[in-house]
Amino acid sequence: MRTAHLDAPFALARRRDGDVVRLALVAGDRIRDLAPADLGAADLNAFLAGGDWARVAALAAAEGDWMPLAEAVLTAPVTPRQVLQTGANYRQHVIELVAAGLSKGGDRTPEEARQWAAQMMDERKAHGEPYFFIGLPACVTGNDEPLVLPGYSDVHDWELELAVVIGREAFRVSREDAMDHVAGYTICNDITTRDLVFRPDMKEIGTDWYRAKNAPGFLPTGPFLVPAEYVDGPDTQVRLELNGEVMQDATTADLLFDIPALISGASQTMPLLPGDLLLTGSPAGNGQHWKRFLRDGDVMTGSIRGLGTQIVRCVAEQAG
Incomplete structure (x- = not known):
């Protein structure tokens, strides 16, 4: 699996190692596994609750058991308990959907639907909620x-x-x-x-x-x-x-x-x-x-x- 260059100094990831998924640290084109002791937390979510990012940054700059990132099989970097999604939050996206007839725009022509959707989105931005x-x-x-x-x-x-x-x-x-x-x-x-x-x-x-x-x-x-x-x-x-x-x-x-x-x-x-x-x-x-x-x-x-x-x-x- 190919990934683009990481612009940030470091990032967290999770990689597959056979049937096991391991938490890992990515820096440049390198990756290394992280143990709970490295994070100072029992697991990733516990670390995210208030862990010491400076501690992880120091590991990114240190020697260790690194491997080439290109050789790692990465999976989703998080294990959320909840996933919340936001609907209709890009103005042009909603206008396109309405004009395409996929949203409830009534019997309007495509151009009328675009105008109606644009007014709706402007009203939402001014007075609505997510x-x-x-x-x-x-x-x-x-x-x-x-x-x-x-x-x-x-x-x-x-x-x-x-x-x-x-x-x-x-x-x-x-x-x-x-x-x-x-x-x-x-x-x-x-x-x-x-x-x-x-x-x-x-x-x-x-x-x-x-x-x-x-x-x-x-x-x-x-x-x-x-x-x-x-x-x-x-x-x-x-x-x-x-x-x-x-x-x-x-x-x-x-x-x-x-x-x-x-x-x-x-x-x-x-x-x-x-x-x-x-x-x-x-x-x-x-x-x-x-x-x-x-x-x-x-x-x-x-x-x-x-x-x-x-x-x-x-x-x-x-x-x-």
Whole structure:
């Protein structure tokens, strides 16, 4: 598995060693395993709750039992207990979905739908609140495993997202204090089966995120967990290529609700726990816009500045 150069001085990762997954430290083009004694914590989530990042930084600069990063098989760098996802948080993304007829825009023409969606998003930004829904932690996987495309649909779509990794527990925190609860960031690709988003038999209920987003492996994550201080969360590039062709290319500066607003909003209902993932939304350029969905043999290359590159290979589900 190939990964892009790590811009940060170091990052955390998890690598497969046979049937065992080991916590690891990445620095440049090297990787080494970490033991609980190295972290001064029982496990990764305990470390994220308030561990000493300076201690890890010192290990990144020290001699040790390093191996080439290119030889490591990396999996998802986190083991969240909760996954919160943010809907409709990039202005242009929602406009595209509405214009494509996938969202509830009524009987408007595409241009009328665009105008209606633009007004809706501007109103939300001025007076609204973030929209959250819940993902299943069991869907979190690494790009060491292929993405199996379920045979019950032909419209599986990509949504590359910057994901916040929670550090210290956050419960009913203010926007001003929200960033004190961020341990770092990673890459997520929120795979969505578009024809399952709305239930034709229960239109009055609305979206069915459980069926549309929670098939096995539908949340490729990683490969790195980069400490928050090394990532420009408010303005970092989010870029996805499909078989080498650019599909998504935007920056987080286009978020309707910024990262502090998302953390504060999500924490009002339930505590966010160390190691949890909070996805920030996906920019324009999904398959629904391009009228091109994932197929057997597709390769998605998702890059977020400062976080490296995630490579996801798609395979069709085998019948029977």
